[in-house]
Amino acid sequence: MNDQSLAVEMRGVTKQFPGVLANNKVDLGVRRGEIHALVGENGAGKSTLMNILYGLVHADSGEVLINGKAAHIAGPRDAIGLGIGMVHQHFMLIPVFSVGENIMLGREPVTGPGFYDHARARTAITELTRRYGLALDPDARMGDLPVGLQQRAEIVKVLYRGADILILDEPTGVLTPQESKELFGVLRDLVKSGKTIIFISHKLKEVLEISDRITVMRRGKVVGHLITKDTNEEAIATLMVGRAVLLRVDKAPAKPGGVALEVENLTANSDQSVPALKGASFVLHYGEILGIAGVEGNGQSELMEVLAGTRRATGGQVLLAGRDITTMDANTERDAGVAFIPEDRRGTGLVLSFSIAENSILGRERTPTFSWRHFVLNLIAIRNWALKLVKEFDIRTPSIDVAVRNLSGGNQQKVIVAREIGSNPKVLLAAQPTRGVDIGAIEFIHRQIVRERDNGAAVLLVSAELDEVRSLSDRIAVMYEGRIVSIEPPDTPEERLGLLMTGGGAREGAA
């Protein structure tokens, strides 16, 4: 009865959390030596299922078979013993430890009365990295490494524990396109050397590129088992969301108007007080979406913050319809018609413990609409406003008094988008507007941004997702090392953008 070709088999796994049935009789079969993609929206139960397989969460019922044998996995230690390794979405790495210490943790070589054996640790790592072609310096401090190398360390850590079955939870979420490519190469090599890989993702392109078979989950249930070569993006998306989803952004050609923002030679420092923005110049018109493409950390965040008034420029000039707004603070900028969707939703965009109603007026609490003489809040107006936004922006919540902490990521983002677009801005600054948001919500947010453009607003978009930049923008500005190195049309091939983003092939006379 037991299928010997299956490395992992989960049968009828059910897990109830307070208020949610995270896994409802889930069946999963992963063949030995394949890359099996597990896809679904946030909250579909993918992570819970994998946490059960890794022993971090215990199922209420159902069984798990590893290599055809019933397995009882009470904790990560059992999972490791069964040859299961997990690379978590949020890295399980300790920044202040060395790469070697991070990899060894839990299975450290020792000498004498328990002394940590540096020499043997180094030998073990060197041997592993050579065998799988994953170069890493065991003595480097983990926190100093770029994200791509940190992830590599996570993979080596899992391999060091002798894993044959690797679970990768959203591994490309933090990677640049180049790093993702490298990762896929590594995964293919691992499969060649006999490993089995479970790849969790909601990026359908990647899933189609890397996997052999696909299991789709929705609301705690498995809704489809697919063979990758026989399916396509639309089919998977429909299964994931439960309805047909528009993956392409549907928009009419832009009708650009006059100049909204004029950015001249703008410079600013990063949080670490080193120059991050090194003389960026561009022009943004009303009625257009200008997308900024770039590898994260090339000054995009600083640019948006300077424009929004939350970071001080060290030089250069910003003109809003001819008026100098370079040194304005966030409050004055709002009054001038600039709205800002910040990239850090939970840290900057929302006050998590505040209700939807309270969050919906943040930054506008002193306007006459919502207060009496800047002083006493007009609660009735605020409630009506919040109710209107919830309806208009399809924010899924039982009431407007719910703390935004309790909303899903997509709905949290909708609260911000609703607040910012709802203020009828002249200029909309959107930084990573759909990061970590479900497909359904992405589609919705994209439509809202395009609608703003059609209403005549000037939209500046920053996104780490090249696809998003290409499909939303009317023009693409490529940013590299704190400067705009080129302005490109939206149909520019991905390869060319990738090259520009990493400092190659720039045209003279940008902007």
Next chain:
Amino acid sequence: MSALTDILHLLLTANLWQATLAAAVLLLLPALGGTISERSGVVNIAMEGMMLTGAFFGVVADLAWHNPWLATGVAMLAGALMATIHAVVSIQFRADQIVSGIAINIAAVGLTVFLLNRIYGLQDVGHVGASNLLPNINVPGFDQIPFFGKVLFQQNVIVYVALVLLVLTHLVLFRTRLGLRIRAVGEHPQAADTAGINVFAIRYGAVITSGLLSGLSGAFLAIGISNTFVPNMTDGRGYIALAAMIFGKWTPFGAFVACLIFGLGQAIYDNNSIIHVSQYLLSMLPYVLTLIVLAGLVGRSTPPAADGLPYVPGSE
């Protein structure tokens, strides 16, 4: 002017430095305990209470059994028991660790005074006989070295023990597998858990160790330096140890340097009769220094990343 020359005079006497080392050790033991506890991610400000409890039960045991070694063991157990309460409350029940620590410190004052009255009547504990105190040991051969012999080798037995524990704590924390795991749990408990390390066991062990060390310090205070128990006799030393831990940036030797500075202050304070600086000003010194450290004026002092955060398995 005269105060300055008085202090300079004092600084040249071996007696002062002998007293400095003893006072430093009194702070060092709980500071080491706090360092271990916080390295594992459990904020511990309860050293004061654990020390006081240790001091009380040390005296009670010594008066009953006339054996300072047994009494020291009892003192350590008493400290460990208080630490266990802190551990259960903050690890198991994920309560606020500062609040738990304050509660233990306040409860310790009440508990010891209550039991004092209960057992001995109105605060008349009696005194431990000289033969039942923790002994001073002069290391033969070394104790006659001029100046340093008196400072380093004519000390209470606990001073030697503490210096061994200092080196041991450093080695364990930074050179052993156990230490790596303790620090991993304090930096990133999820990472440690997924690596197969038992986060709760490590944290319990670390907090209880801090109780053992604080209790030992309490015994040193009550039946080593003194010979009786008086209410609230720790007099804020547990808090100064906490300051030393922060001053020392959560490292054993760093804490030791801080303890020496604070111990020197204490020794000068105790020799106040021959100098003319206000004792109240002197007693402020450790806290003023701590504020300076916390303000980042002597380099940043960064606690372990998960210090004070309860661990919820399966969370991210």
